[in-house]
Amino acid sequence: MASVTLKEVKKSYGDISVIHDVDLIINDGEFVVFVGPSGCGKSTLLRMIAGLEDITGGDIDIANERVNDVAPSKRGVAMVFQTYALYPHMTVYNNMAFGLKQTKLPSWEIDSRVRAAAEVLHITEYLSRTPKALSGGQRQRVAIGRAIVREPEVFLFDEPLSNLDAALRVKTRLEIARLHQRLGTTMIYVTHDQVEAMTLADKIVVLRDGRIEQVGSPIELYEHPRNTFVAQFIGSPKMNFLDHSDLSPAAAKALKIDPKAGIVGIRPEHLQSTTVAKALISASLELVENLGEYALVHMVTEVGRELIVKMERPPKAVAGDLIHLTADAGTIHCFNSETGLRKQPTSRKNSKK
Amino acid sequence: MSVVGQSTKFSTVALPVLAWLVALVFFFPIFWMMLTSFKTDADAVKPEFLFIFKPTLENYINMTENYDYWRFAVNSVITTVFATAFSLFVGVSSAYAMAFNPGRHTKDILMWMLSTKMLPAAAVLYPMTFLTKSFLNLFDTHFLIILVLSLINLPIVIWMLFTYFKEIPKEIIEAGKMDGCSVWGEIKDIVLPLAWGGLASTALLCFIFCWNEAYWTVRLTTTDAATLSKLIEGNRAPEGLFFGRLSAVSTAAVGPIVVLGWFCQKQLVRGLTFGAVK
Ligand SMILES: Nc1ncnc2c1ncn2[C@@H]1O[C@H](COP(=O)(O)OP(=O)(O)O)[C@@H](O)[C@H]1O
Ligand SMILES: [Mg+2]
16 A cells, blocks of 8 residues: 655646646555546556656655666556557466566465455456457456456556446446455545545546546535636536626625625535525526436526526426526535636535545 | 249359369369370370370379479478478467467567568578578589478468458467466467367468469479478479479469369368358
């Protein structure tokens, strides 16, 4: 087990800079998820930790040792690739044993490690098959098995679930969470899917254009997004943004909304219908998506802004009807309209951890 | 008649017939050469003996007894085998580097290598002869022929291997790096097993090219390192046109490579159409 520290890490390809001064501390045993839109540099950052990409500037430490110039296999890390990257010409057994065979490990030890990992991942019966004869989910397990047998200090996952179907994705996600619970090893996991990030992470790192936007626990990011980008990236459906001028002045005052906040954000699950008198904002109903457990109600405000409200039951209204909405003071987020930064320093709770 | 019926008839009858016809047209000169090799020099030029003649082994006996066929054959085998092995060794190393660790100028290097094939061989005939004869003292040595054969085939060998290696996903190589493979281990345990078909067709093609090479092997040898190409050449020039003997020599020279190609044709076709089929 080991901690990982990034100090002013930079990466550029020729003149194109893709990672800008990333500082990050990953504690021993932590499950850290890098999340961000496609192309923001998640994989690049992970591959720099793995040793597959040169580090243009800054330092990476693993277990308090600078590893900038250490070979990938000597860093005590194991990686699960998005495409699995299994050796097509080797059996499942040899795929898992291959890395161990490069070390001085005795063969009985290799054998027992491979079999133990296969047992855990329920792939024992496929050990003599080649990857071609396996389903996507089984290949994924082999890829994870290949990482486990090396007993690394840090696991690296690059979008490991993106090639699986929805049902299998949920199942495998759970298994990865269990694996972390059982091994307690530091894990760094890359995804563009905020649901994966929220469910798996101890600590989420939100990236955009090669910069860290915010670092924090899932609940911190959900409750106190540092800026509009994080606010909309975390949570589904994403946060509604309103202009302060859209709001009813009396209600805004009553809810103590900062009058200087340009952008007011309220999550769909925090908007609730109310009476005309108490309405913070009113919008006409456009469409209802009924998912049984809850309904997503799409509305349009007077000035043409789209709103989504998550309701327990679909409203008894037809398209075009005006619905009056409000929210609890503690669930309303205010942002500066120029910088996009959060306006309220914090709400009641202190978010420092 | 239905369209399906027509197309089936076409593909089951007409296509094979056409294929055989084309094959026959291509094969006829070789067949003719083989027939001629069993005729006396006198019969060989007479049109009435084209198919019906009295076969004789005289040419072959003459060739092995008086013209030292085996020495030329051994030279051909030595130079071809070593040149192919050396080309593959250099080719695999270079193609590995260019396919998996491309630099900024990798594309330029590939183009440059190909451009060397555009230089007419005759243009460097004098410098080559002069250099090897009076300067390096390598004229008519196996070493020189192996070197020359390797050099003229390397661009093609590297290009072919490069394209086959390119088909291997980069992540698999990276997985090997994570697993602690050395560069040699990566080549031996991952790249070559995965590009096996491509390697075999490259080797085969290189072998054929080396075996058939005539321009340099004829001009840079006299006796010691002379190959079968030189033997054919020698039987053409000094004693006029003895078609029977020439045909026997040629048949014996191309025979091994034709047999080799025959056995490996499946491999060769698969290797050469790899990209298209995949
Ligand atoms: N080899 C490369 N050469 C040039 N640019 C690259 C290279 N690899 C990645 N990039 C660029 O770096 C950025 C980050 O890529 P990546 O880390 O793969 O994003 P993500 O994994 O977040 O989708 C992208 O804009 C991509 O175009
Ligand atoms: Mg990526």
